[in-house]
Amino acid sequence: xxxxxxxxxxxxxxxxxxxxxxxxxxxxxxxxxxxxxxxxxxxxxxxxxxxxxxxxxxxxxxxxxxxxxxxxxxxxxxxxxxxxxxxxxxxxxxxxxxxxxxxxxxxxxxxxxxx
Amino acid sequence: xxxxxxxxxxxxxxxxxxxxxxxxxxxxxxxxxxxxxxxxxxxxxxxxxxxxxxxxxxxxxxxxxxxxxxxxxxxxxxxxxxxxxxxxxxxxxxxxxxxxxxxxxxxxxx
Numbered sequence: 001x002x003x004x005x006x007x008x009x010x011x012x013x014x015x016x017x018x019x020x021x022x023x024x025x026x027x028x029x030x031x032x033x034x035x036x037x038x039x040x041x042x043x044x045x046x047x048x049x050x051x052x053x054x055x056x057x058x059x060x061x062x063x064x065x066x067x068x069x070x071x072x073x074x075x076x077x078x079x080x081x082x083x084x085x086x087x088x089x090x091x092x093x094x095x096x097x098x099x100x101x102x103x104x105x106x107x108x109x110x111x112x113x114x115x
Numbered sequence: 116x117x118x119x120x121x122x123x124x125x126x127x128x129x130x131x132x133x134x135x136x137x138x139x140x141x142x143x144x145x146x147x148x149x150x151x152x153x154x155x156x157x158x159x160x161x162x163x164x165x166x167x168x169x170x171x172x173x174x175x176x177x178x179x180x181x182x183x184x185x186x187x188x189x190x191x192x193x194x195x196x197x198x199x200x201x202x203x204x205x206x207x208x209x210x211x212x213x214x215x216x217x218x219x220x221x222x223x224x225x
Contacts, residue, residue: 002161034212043217044159044203093158102147102164104205104213109158 003027004096006107013084014115021079021110023094029074030096034104035067038091050077084114117142119206121216130225134191138204138216141185148180149213150189151203159203163189194223 003026013019023033035047048064050056050071058064068080077096081088093109118141128134136150147166151159165171165178165187177190187206191198201218 044215046212049212091158102166102207103149103161105161106151106158 002103002105004030004094004105004107006094006110008110009108010111010113012113012115015085016083018080018082019084019112021081021092021094021112023077023079023096023107025075025096025098025105028096028098030077031074031099032097033071033077034095034097035069035077035079036093036095038093038109044093047079081112084112086114088112089114117145117206117214119204119214119216121202121204121219123217124220125222126219127222127224128194130194130196130223132194132223134194134198134221134223136189136191136202136204136219136221138187138189138206139185140187140204140206140214142206142208142214143182143185145185145206145208147207148178148187149205149207150176150178150187151205151215153201153203153218155200191221194221196223196225199223 005024007022033050036044047062048056048058050069056069071077095104095106097104120139150163152162153159163178165180171178175192179188201220203218204216205213207213
């Protein structure tokens with residue numbers, strides 16, 4: 001149980017374009033989903049927390065107009081990187097947590113390369 | 116600022132030995148504690164959770180928690196080369212997201 005999927009697993013896009021990443025909880029209802037970014041050999045950085053049906057809460061320094069998060073259902077959250085630039089190239093990982101649960105389960109991640 | 120501290124390593128142990136990974140945290144009100152394993156290029160995988168003082172065993176893994184000392188550890192018995200990965204300690208208090216340490220890299224040599 002507790003499976004989280006992400007799509008796509010890898011994406012290459014041109015500078016200035018937008019990319020959407022999907023995160024799905026496959027066998028549980030995720031009232032809260034989290035989006036992280038990880039640069040090579042660095043630790044996970046929390047970008048934002050989203051609760052189903054409400055606006056995401058962004059961490060300090062994360063541009064909410066650049067990283068659009070939608071958590072429209074209990075099993076799906078999306079992250080859209082708008083007007084991507086090469087410095088946005090990173091490993092984006094979502095995680096999900098069920099209501100009244102403590103454990104967070106991670107998706108397999110999406111490797112974004114902006115050229 | 117709430118912090119979770121881990122020795123970055125690398126921690127090197129021979130195959131079959133016990134690997135001991137340690138973590139300290141700054142916030143006394145933290146309630147939940149987790150160990151994740153992350154292989155290079157992959158996302159973190161939850162391997163242990165612990166909520167009360169003492170030991171919790173799951174197969175070759177034992178998590179130990181001491182809230183008075185703000186310390187949590189992970190022991191891996193009979194270490195295998197496949198255990199070679201980065202181990203992330205994560206701490207949570209009610210209503211908040213996990214706070215991760217920077218991870219300890221474990222290398223198990225055959």
